[in-house]
Amino acid sequence: MARTKAALGAGARLSDFLAASLLARAVPAEIVHAVLDEHGCNSQRIRRFPAVAGVYYCIALSLYPEAAYEEVFAVVSQGLAWASGAAQPALVAKSSISTLRSRIGSAPLSDLVKRCCVPLASVQDHPQAFYAGRRLVAIDGSTFELPDEADNAQAFGYPSSSAVTAGQAGYPQARCAVLIECATHAILGANIGAFGDGERGLAAALLPRLEPGMLCMADRGFNSFELWRQAKDTGADLLWRCGSTWQLPVQAELDDGSFLSVIRPSHVARAQADRDAITVRVIDYELPGLDDAQPRYRLLTTLLDPQEAPALELAAVYHQRWEIESVFDELKTHLRQSRRVLRSKTPELVRQEFYGWVLAHYAVRWLLHQGASSHRIQHAELSFKGHVELLRRTQPHSGAFPPRATQKATTLVS
Numbered sequence: 001m002a003r004t005k006a007a008l009g010a011g012a013r014l015s016d017f018l019a020a021s022l023l024a025r026a027v028p029a030e031i032v033h034a035v036l037d038e039h040g041c042n043s044q045r046i047r048r049f050p051a052v053a054g055v056y057y058c059i060a061l062s063l064y065p066e067a068a069y070e071e072v073f074a075v076v077s078q079g080l081a082w083a084s085g086a087a088q089p090a091l092v093a094k095s096s097i098s099t100l101r102s103r104i105g106s107a108p109l110s111d112l113v114k115r116c117c118v119p120l121a122s123v124q125d126h127p128q129a130f131y132a133g134r135r136l137v138a139i140d141g142s143t144f145e146l147p148d149e150a151d152n153a154q155a156f157g158y159p160s161s162s163a164v165t166a167g168q169a170g171y172p173q174a175r176c177a178v179l180i181e182c183a184t185h186a187i188l189g190a191n192i193g194a195f196g197d198g199e200r201g202l203a204a205a206l207l208p209r210l211e212p213g214m215l216c217m218a219d220r221g222f223n224s225f226e227l228w229r230q231a232k233d234t235g236a237d238l239l240w241r242c243g244s245t246w247q248l249p250v251q252a253e254l255d256d257g258s259f260l261s262v263i264r265p266s267h268v269a270r271a272q273a274d275r276d277a278i279t280v281r282v283i284d285y286e287l288p289g290l291d292d293a294q295p296r297y298r299l300l301t302t303l304l305d306p307q308e309a310p311a312l313e314l315a316a317v318y319h320q321r322w323e324i325e326s327v328f329d330e331l332k333t334h335l336r337q338s339r340r341v342l343r344s345k346t347p348e349l350v351r352q353e354f355y356g357w358v359l360a361h362y363a364v365r366w367l368l369h370q371g372a373s374s375h376r377i378q379h380a381e382l383s384f385k386g387h388v389e390l391l392r393r394t395q396p397h398s399g400a401f402p403p404r405a406t407q408k409a410t411t412l413v414s
Contacts (some may be wrong), residue, residue, distance in 0.1 A: 023056050026363040027116045032056075035108045035115070049073075049092045054100040058109055058356035059363070065339035069094050106348055109355035113190055114209075117362045120184040120369045128378060129183030131317050132309050134215035134237055136182040138321045139206060139222065141199035142328045145171040145341040146350055155347035157195040171341055174350065177202035178358070179209050182217075182323040184372075184379050185330065186365045190358045192351055200227050210236035215303075217321040225265045229278060232302055239318055242298040248282050256311040258283045260304065279304065285315045331361055334385045 024032075032055050036042035043050040056076045064072045073092050119137075121129035129136060143159075146152045153172045175197050179189040189209035191202045199221055207227075210216055212235035220241040231238055242248070248261040261282050264273040283299040299318055303309040335357070342357075344350045364384065372379045 022367070023059050023360075023363050026366040027056075027059065027112055027359055031115055032108075032112065035111045036104070039105070039108050039111070041104050041108065049096055049100055051100065051104060054097075054104050055108065055112070057097065058101065058104070058352055059359045060356075061343065061353060062336055062357040062360045065336050065343075069097050073097060101349055101352065104352070106351035106355060109352050109359065113187075113355050113358050113362075116359065117186065117188050117190075119181050119188060120186045120366065121181060122373075125373045125376060126183055126378070129181065131215055131313075132303070134213055136217070136317065136320055137179060137188065137210070137214050137236075138182055138217045138324045139177065139179045139203050140219060140321075140324045140328075141175060141177040141202060141221075143173045143175050143195060144332065145173050147341055147343070147345050148172060149345045151346050152350060155194065156350070159195060174354070175199070175202060176354065177206055178324070178327065179203075179206045179216075180324050180327050182320045184365060184369055185323060185327050185384070186369070187327065187358050187362055190355065192354045200224050203227065204230060207231050207234055210234040212236060215239055215317075217318055219321065225263055225278075228263065228300075229265075229276075232278065237302045239299060239301045239303070239314060241318070242282070242300045244298070248280075248300075251279070254281070254306045254311075256306040258306060258311040263300070281306075283311045283314055285311070327361075330384045331357065335361055335364070 029052060032052050033042060036051050036055070041051055043052070053073075053076050057073055060072055060076055061069075070092065119135060121135065123130055123133075146156060148171050156172045156174045158172055173195040174192055175195050176190060176192045177199055178187050178191075180187050189206040191205045193202050203218075203222060204227060207230050210231060214236040216231060216236050216238050218238075218240045220243040222240060223243045223246065228238065228240070246263065248263070250259045250261060252260040254260065259282050260279060262277040262279055264277045266273075268276070280300045280302065281304050283301065285297050285299075286295070287297070297315070299314060301309070301314060303314065342350060342353050344353045368379065368382050368384065371377075372382055
């Protein structure tokens, strides 16, 4: 059966939505060119569809899940036509889009996440983004569905072989890990892997994004001596929930009810384990009066001084880790409008689309941050979904076109 080409709803115009000119404020064109040059996939001559436009197209793709490929490119070309002096955006065939996407690949988009997705909050404008002088960040993982193509199934896998046999898993799934700034929801790092890849392994690749002056929070699924050691070696402080299986002998009781202990590597000789042991502080607490609360929570931290970081304060701070669940909701529900699967039918383009998705989310959060900073209000008081809609309404008047071409800009977006 022939497929019906996806289109926008009646009365909607893609030129009313987010264009490359705005994306370029969060992902500057000079950085895009530099990354493409480094990967040897930049356009060497003037083309109707240059590689830099292809990168912005990959970012915009996640913003318009209801639109056909060619229509999404029209959004990008609205913001790029003036740069080449064109009277109208170029018309590009779907085959040309696919060819350029394949030529670019996923590595440049991954590098752009590393270079452009930087922390947004400052102590002066958003003190709630910090605790004891440390920027609050969190790391976690999630899964999402992919087109049911043989290559995707082979590269990423299904949730379980039994589910596939029972007909319960209709789509392959990928697993990802992200690092976020809690207050702003800005994604600072992202990694994608197969469904069967463990969250710890995917998260390990994000640890270089940590740095001194950060307090990184993680759930108990990341319990691992080696992962803790690697994260601690970045110079960042850690506040992770601990699983009940860890043996944590009391080394010293502290005045605030917490205590010092040590963690050791497993599967090594005892003498070696003792040499590699790391001192940690353990905080046990309860949440009485909450119906869905667990009997006890246990946290491990590198903040060993209870005067600098009292146990009750750290217990309260830890629950900001849940901001990362809101980020996954923004990605899956509000940004992609609950579209069930990504579009890409090959593993390399799935990875490319994933990193474009992350960059699109960062662009929206970047714009929201500008308003939050200007008016000195908390990010939580501003609507992510509302800012997506705001971008769609105001992009034609965003001032991205040259001042001397005001009339031309009006023509391009009409």
